[in-house]
Amino acid sequence: MANIEKKRVNFKVFRFNSETDYLPHYIEYEMEVAPGEVMLDILNRIKWEHDGSFSYRRSCRHGICGSCAIKVNGKATLACKDRVMDLVEIFGDELVVEPQNKARAIKDMVIDKKDFWSKYNSVNPFLTTEIDEHPEKENIVMPEEAEKLEEADYCIQCGNCYYSCPAVQVNEDYLGPAALALTWRFNADKRDEAKRERLETVNEIGPGIWDCVKCFECAEACPKELNPIGKITKLHLQTFEEDMAKDNVAVRHAVGFKHSIDKHGILDEGELVKYSEGLIGVLKHVPEAIAMYKKGKIVLPWNMPKSKNLDEIKKLVKSVSTAKFKGK
Ligand code: SF4
Ligand code: SF4
Ligand code: FES
Known part of the structure; x- marks a missing residue:
């Protein structure tokens, strides 16, 4: 069997229980890490080998459910996808493990994502169209039409882009990159009939597309490489195409x-x-x-x-x- 080179890594982990703690604290766990281990393996080992009360979200372990998103040394991370050794290469062998947003922590890595979900829901995140109850044929979307979505439908709602966005941090009304990428997902769908209604929502100063500062943090943070800022730019263009751009x-x-x-x-x-x-x-x-x-x-x-x-x-x-x- 090949000799697998392990490495000692110190994990400094954010701990907080909103029911009992006034302030958070950090606990350090030093571990031998094998090359293939991802951050989720480390979260599991902390829980299984050190402290059964440690809390975090995870489900699919395959980068599909979006529940295991955390931050490592401030970098948006999908725990089941990001390898520890890759993070060590960037930050060295001390990794600070924190929830996506410390101010919204409920317990350890688990945060209250109500803000994320309510904004997500506010953009009519579903296909809106008249349905023929007895259609004679399928309403097929051709590949070239599907390409216009630019894979926005691959979003796993992890919130990494949202909790990395500086515009969200200074403007609590701003819808943020995930909700806006989702707006593009349906506005680019040729079957949808609510394009203008969604544009009305995202065209407002405060919550909408004009409050993006184009820092590209969301593109960096997205584990699916969906480039939300690219979709926000498409929505800018769509407001012009639809003659809805306002004089602001x-x-x-x-x-x-x-x-x-x-x-x-x-x-x-x-x-x-x-x-x-x-x-x-x-x-x-x-x-x-x-x-x-x-x-x-x-x-x-x-x-x-x-x-x-x-x-x-x-x-x-x-x-x-x-x-x-x-x-x-
Ligand atoms: S590019 Fe815009 S949406 Fe993306 S993180 Fe920056 S401000 Fe937020
Ligand atoms: S756009 Fe990317 S980072 Fe944002 S919620 Fe979707 S998958 Fe996560
Ligand atoms: S556990 Fe589902 S995306 Fe990581």
């Missing part, structure tokens, strides 16, 4: 971005502020603008250079643009 600062920012690239081939930060926030907005930002100018980050409007590939860039912008925003 976020939409003007998106349109101003395109306008600037179309005009200069590169981003004109100053013009973007003017486009998004108007002249009063420009006045508000004068102190920052002076500081940026001094550091050479922006130039005066009349000195704004143009890309030498401007013609190519214009063609590119034209070929991908679907934007319909009144007056722009």
Whole structure:
């Protein structure tokens, strides 16, 4: 039998019981870890070999049910999929094991996911269509139509993207990447008839797509590589295609971005502020603008250079643009 090289790893594990503890604490467990072991093996060993009261969620052990999501050294992790050795390679041999959101901990790794589920439910997460009770043939979706979903239907509702999203942390109304990816899943389905209703919901400032700060954390966190931010961008485009984009600062920012690239081939930060926030907005930002100018980050409007590939860039912008925003 091949010699399997084990490694000693120190696991510093978050422990908290909301019924008895005022504050959480951490307990350390040092273990020999074999190369093939995943984080769920470690959670099982803590429970089975050290402390039967240790609590965590798991069910399928195959990356399907989404229940075993935790954080390791702050990294969103699907415990039954992520190998310990891969995490050791990134963080070294001390791993801090925590629930997805410490503020929502009920017991150890188990958190209250009510916020996640209520937002998930708020986007009509089901196919809405008139059903013929006695259809004569199947309503088949062709492969090229199914491709438009971009695998959003593979979401396992683990919540890793949601509990890694900084916009959710600062704005409790924000629906978050999972609910928005799900919105895309049904809005891209050609059988669905509730596209505009869902867009009404996700087009609102506060809960909706315009509050995403495009940090790509959700893409990093997703164990199914579903790239939720990509779907949010598709929803931006869909609001334009459906002529539902509203005249607000976020939409003007998106349109101003395109306008600037179309005009200069590169981003004109100053013009973007003017486009998004108007002249009063420009006045508000004068102190920052002076500081940026001094550091050479922006130039005066009349000195704004143009890309030498401007013609190519214009063609590119034209070929991908679907934007319909009144007056722009
Ligand atoms: S890209 Fe948007 S949705 Fe994704 S984590 Fe960042 S703010 Fe949240
Ligand atoms: S989009 Fe990915 S990370 Fe987010 S809930 Fe679905 S599977 Fe989990
Ligand atoms: S136990 Fe089901 S996804 Fe990990």
